[in-house]
Amino acid sequence: xxxxxxxxxxxxxxxxxxxxxxEYRVAxxxxxxxxxxxxxxxxxxxxxxxxxxxxxxxxxxEILLCKNELNVTLNNLSHWMKDEYVDKNLVMQLDSAFIRKxxxxxxxIIAPWNYPIHLFLVPLIGAIAAGNCAIIKPSEIxxxxxxxVAETLSCYLDxxxxxxxxxxxxxxxxLLENKFDYIFFTGIPPVGRIVMTAAAKHLTPVTLExxxxxxxxxxDTCDVTNVARRVAWGRFFNAGQTCIAPDYLxxxxxxxxxxxxxxxxxxxxxxxxxxxxxxxxGRIVSDKQFQRLRALLGSGRVAxxxxxxxxxxxxxxxxxxxVLPSDPAMQEEIFGPILxxxxxxxxxxxxxxxxxxxxxxxLYAFSCDSKIVNQVLERTSSGGFCGNDTLMHLTLTSLPFGxxxxxxxxxxxxxxxxxxxxxxxxxxxxxxxxxxxxxPRYPPxxxxxxxxxxxxxxxxRRGTCTLL
Amino acid sequence: xxxxxxxxxxxxxxxxxxxxxxxxFRIQQLKALERMVQEKEKEILxxxxxxxxxxxxxxxxxxxxxxxxxxxxxxxxxxxxAAPQPxxxxxxxxxxxxxxxxxxxxxxxxxxxxxxxFLLVMMPLIGAIAAGNAVVVKPSExxxxxxxxxxxxxxxxxxxxxxxxxTGGVPETTELLTQRFDHILYTGNTAVGKIVMAAAAKHLTPVTLExxxxxxxxxxxxxxxxxxxxRITWGKYMNCGQTCIAPDYIxxxxxIQSQVVENIKATxxxxxxxxxxxxxxxxxxxxxxxxxxxxxxxxxxKIAYGGETDEASCFIAPTILTxxxxESKVMEEEIFGPVLxxxxxxxxxxxxxxxxxxxxxxxxxxxxxxxxxxxxxxxxTSSGGMTANDVIxxxxxxxxxxxxxxxxxxGAYVxxxxxxxxxxxxxxxxxxLRWELVNKLRYPPGSMEMMHL
Numbered sequence: 001x002x003x004x005x006x007x008x009x010x011x012x013x014x015x016x017x018x019x020x021x022x023e024y025r026v027a028x029x030x031x032x033x034x035x036x037x038x039x040x041x042x043x044x045x046x047x048x049x050x051x052x053x054x055x056x057x058x059x060x061x062e063i064l065l066c067k068n069e070l071n072v073t074l075n076n077l078s079h080w081m082k083d084e085y086v087d088k089n090l091v092m093q094l095d096s097a098f099i100r101k102x103x104x105x106x107x108x109i110i111a112p113w114n115y116p117i118h119l120f121l122v123p124l125i126g127a128i129a130a131g132n133c134a135i136i137k138p139s140e141i142x143x144x145x146x147x148x149v150a151e152t153l154s155c156y157l158d159x160x161x162x163x164x165x166x167x168x169x170x171x172x173x174x175l176l177e178n179k180f181d182y183i184f185f186t187g188i189p190p191v192g193r194i195v196m197t198a199a200a201k202h203l204t205p206v207t208l209e210x211x212x213x214x215x216x217x218x219x220d221t222c223d224v225t226n227v228a229r230r231v232a233w234g235r236f237f238n239a240g241q242t243c244i245a246p247d248y249l250x251x252x253x254x255x256x257x258x259x260x261x262x263x264x265x266x267x268x269x270x271x272x273x274x275x276x277x278x279x280x281x282g283r284i285v286s287d288k289q290f291q292r293l294r295a296l297l298g299s300g301r302v303a304x305x306x307x308x309x310x311x312x313x314x315x316x317x318x319x320x321x322x323v324l325p326s327d328p329a330m331q332e333e334i335f336g337p338i339l340x341x342x343x344x345x346x347x348x349x350x351x352x353x354x355x356x357x358x359x360x361x362x363l364y365a366f367s368c369d370s371k372i373v374n375q376v377l378e379r380t381s382s383g384g385f386c387g388n389d390t391l392m393h394l395t396l397t398s399l400p401f402g403x404x405x406x407x408x409x410x411x412x413x414x415x416x417x418x419x420x421x422x423x424x425x426x427x428x429x430x431x432x433x434x435x436x437x438x439x440p441r442y443p444p445x446x447x448x449x450x451x452x453x454x455x456x457x458x459x460x461r462r463g464t465c466t467l468l
Numbered sequence: 469x470x471x472x473x474x475x476x477x478x479x480x481x482x483x484x485x486x487x488x489x490x491x492x493f494r495i496q497q498l499k500a501l502e503r504m505v506q507e508k509e510k511e512i513l514x515x516x517x518x519x520x521x522x523x524x525x526x527x528x529x530x531x532x533x534x535x536x537x538x539x540x541x542x543x544x545x546x547x548x549x550a551a552p553q554p555x556x557x558x559x560x561x562x563x564x565x566x567x568x569x570x571x572x573x574x575x576x577x578x579x580x581x582x583x584x585x586f587l588l589v590m591m592p593l594i595g596a597i598a599a600g601n602a603v604v605v606k607p608s609e610x611x612x613x614x615x616x617x618x619x620x621x622x623x624x625x626x627x628x629x630x631x632x633x634x635t636g637g638v639p640e641t642t643e644l645l646t647q648r649f650d651h652i653l654y655t656g657n658t659a660v661g662k663i664v665m666a667a668a669a670k671h672l673t674p675v676t677l678e679x680x681x682x683x684x685x686x687x688x689x690x691x692x693x694x695x696x697x698x699r700i701t702w703g704k705y706m707n708c709g710q711t712c713i714a715p716d717y718i719x720x721x722x723x724i725q726s727q728v729v730e731n732i733k734a735t736x737x738x739x740x741x742x743x744x745x746x747x748x749x750x751x752x753x754x755x756x757x758x759x760x761x762x763x764x765x766x767x768x769x770k771i772a773y774g775g776e777t778d779e780a781s782c783f784i785a786p787t788i789l790t791x792x793x794x795e796s797k798v799m800e801e802e803i804f805g806p807v808l809x810x811x812x813x814x815x816x817x818x819x820x821x822x823x824x825x826x827x828x829x830x831x832x833x834x835x836x837x838x839x840x841x842x843x844x845x846x847x848x849t850s851s852g853g854m855t856a857n858d859v860i861x862x863x864x865x866x867x868x869x870x871x872x873x874x875x876x877x878x879g880a881y882v883x884x885x886x887x888x889x890x891x892x893x894x895x896x897x898x899x900x901l902r903w904e905l906v907n908k909l910r911y912p913p914g915s916m917e918m919m920h921l
Binding site: 015017020054055056057060086087088089092097099100102104105181189192193196197199200201203205208210222223225226227229230233269270271272278279280281366367368370373377381382383384385386387388389392393395396397398399400401402404405406408409410411423424425426427428429430431432433435438441442443444445446447449450453454457 | 523524525526528529533537555556557558560561566568569571573574650658661662665666668669670672673674677679691692695696698699702738739740741747748749750824835837842846847848850851852853854855856857858861862863864865866867868869870871873874875877878879880892893894895896897898899900901902904907910911912913914
């Protein structure tokens with residue numbers, strides 16, 4: 001196996017203990033910060049070459065959000081690393097019981113192409129913070145960013161503990177044959193299954209950040225202008241190639257009518273009369289994806305946009321009206337700048353529509369009536385939820401980011417990334433004295449001893465439960 | 469195996485009806501479980517006696533006490549555990565509501581083990597119910613009396629559709645694992661753990677695997693040997709060594725090996741009397757297969773104490789082996805029996821190295837008067853959990869997560885940790901439809917100047 005040597009090398013480094021001291025982790029994290037600062041221009045250029053990512057967007061998602069995560073981690077690392085002391089019962093008052101955060105060892109981070117820096121760097125921050133060594137496997141589809149990361153990351157991080165592996169599907173398959181102590185994968189559900197199956201051979205725990213069709217319900221009572229802007233922003237960011245983009249809209253026929261001009265206005269406001277000329281609108285990452293998306297344009301009817309340019313892999317910000325659940329656009333995660341609107345009669349129908357489908361990574365609901373937003377939240381299930389906006393729940397580092405069911409397992413961001421890459425080890429340090437207190441637990445067993453044991457270990461009910 | 473599909477389908481339909489979500493319902497079910505344990509105590513103890521030769525007080529303290537405690541904790545704390553947890557907001561979200569909503573995952577599968585057959589289905593079941601899920605319970609067929617009893621009792625006390633019990637062996641479990649669940653908690657061995665995770669991968673189902681391994685026990689020269697050996701003897705030979713977190717083997721300096729043996733011998737006599745076989749407090753190996761397996765580990769070993777066996781009653785006497793070679797069979801697999809090998813090491817460094825060369829264990833033990841040494845062992849090794857100067861006890865501290873790492877498992881449960889394991893932690897951000905001005909900063913057309921605001 002071409003990677004066994006590399007994995008062994010990293011494992012040897014980890015066993016040497018060099019990644020454990022906080023100073024080491026801080027130094028590596030600060031180096032990551034310098035990578036982002038020094039290579040900012042290169043990152044903007046590479047992502048522009050890869051998918052026409054507008055500089056504004058690239059700065060926001062690939063630099064700013066990453067630096068936020070870095071700073072939150074550096075600010076809190078010493079606190080996160082500390083042993084967490086827990087409550088004890090009667091017999092343990094002289095003992096100390098705590099949770100120790102142990103690194104796992106050598107972790108593997110597999111990143112996708114749509115936010116090619118962010119989606120390896122943010123997990124890597126947590127992996128380093130937790131004291132692990134890591135192999136990073138960037139996506140081969142975002143070729144320019146892949147090259148940038150492979151060539152320059154090694155100048156910033158300790159090469160004995162962190163390595164970048166490049167390659168296609170065959171290489172990734174061989175990489176996955178090795179034993180890792182944790183695997184963090186971001187990508188599509190079918191590959192998530194492959195990764196978890198490979199991980200099962202070694203009993204490697206995993207976090208899978210997958211995807212799905214994120215529904216966006218718009219109620220009849222809402223400020224159409226603001227809704228249109230927020231939905232359009234979320235849908236067309238990165239030309240729609242965002243795992244938590246609103247995938248499709250659910251609303252009544254009257255709302256569809258009201259939204260259309262508002263959406264048209266928002267798109268013009270954002271990208272001008274010809275989005276193809278706007279520096280703020282991206283392109284599709286590959287010919288394969290472009291063709292896949294173009295085929296979806298036959299769903300419903302094109303109410304806004306619909307223009308394409310194969311040479312540039314440009315698809316205009318598009319809204320499809322009157323889309324049917326059986327249409328092609330409703331069969332797969334769109335992952336492009338196309339927003340289908342599916343008409344429903346009312347909120348109950350919308351909720352039923354959502355609940356008969358696989359649970360999505362994100363779910364959105366728009367209404368001026370907070371009760372409606374709440375109902376949609378309470379009666380559905382999704383990785384995350386945002387009321388009256390799109391994407392924004394991702395930017396708050398104190399919220400866990402992850403899926404459920406087909407949209408993923410595990411979570412990260414902020415402290416959750418650190419916790420993901422740490423083994424929480426229950427530790428009890430007992431006193432060697434006071435041996436007489438242990439007598440009730442030793443044979444020969446008697447009812448009397450049992451009585452004593454029950455008294456010391458029991459959790460007593462405090463009064464009656466007020467709920468009943 | 470259509471029956472399996474029907475059972476699981478019915479449970480899922482029951483979950484989808486929403487009736488397991490209200491806290492009142494969950495607490496009502498937990499209360500019913502509490503009643504079950506109290507009313508059927510005799511039957512439960514009888515089943516444990518039939519399966520593992522556990523004595524009454526022994527079985528009660530090992531399997532019922534912990535369950536009652538977990539039930540009381542869950543009923544008491546559920547409202548606070550289930551409450552939405554507000555999170556710290558930043559400048560952009562100051563005016564918004566940001567919180568984590570704890571929601572049921574849906575359908576949970578609990579696969580129990582035979583060594584603590586009642587405890588190991590009840591503890592996960594309690595957490596899964598508390599988190600609002602439907603639960604399919606699959607007790608181990610090896611402890612058949614307890615399996616039968618659980619299958620009879622649960623439907624008498626709990627909602628019949630939401631919490632079905634499925635009995636059977638490998639074929640039934642394999643069939644069950646083809647169904648889709650939203651979380652699987654499996655307690656058992658490493659080999660089957662891999663099978664469970666591979667089956668879960670097909671449905672992208674998260675798993676908690678409580679496996680095993682060889683839990684090392686290092687005894688420092690500088691410690692109260694009498695106390696240390698008494699505590700080790702208790703943890704090693706309880707349930708006839710069939711405990712996932714029993715100290716599997718001892719590491720110590722050759723100069724104290726014989727003292728260790730003498731102390732353990734003395735303690736064994738104190739616990740079980742002169743004739744162990746007639747002590748009501750000493751259990752038996754669960755079946756012939758495991759009896760033969762454990763017995764074969766004695767071949768070619770220096771037996772310092774014990775070694776007597778009786779196939780008819782699956783009896784193996786508390787046994788100590790000395791000067792054991794690290795390459796011998798008894799040092800290859802988890803013993804899960806009343807055989808205690810002693811491997812000599814010259815220093816704590818050697819012990820740490822020895823431990824780290826092997827798979828990460830479920831538990832790790834170290835006995836020493838030196839705090840520094842203990843801290844060092846903790847920091848330079850990895851294990852699911854650990855106790856210093858005792859054994860087993862980290863598993864009864866309510867606030868400590870119970871779980872393995874590496875080959876000893878993944879995920880954790882018990883107490884609040886169970887509730888969190890069986891819940892989906894849904895990030896919720898609720899914004900206002902007004903205050904659009906702030907949003908304009910992020911909309912195109914963008915400019916770098918705007919970015920730096």
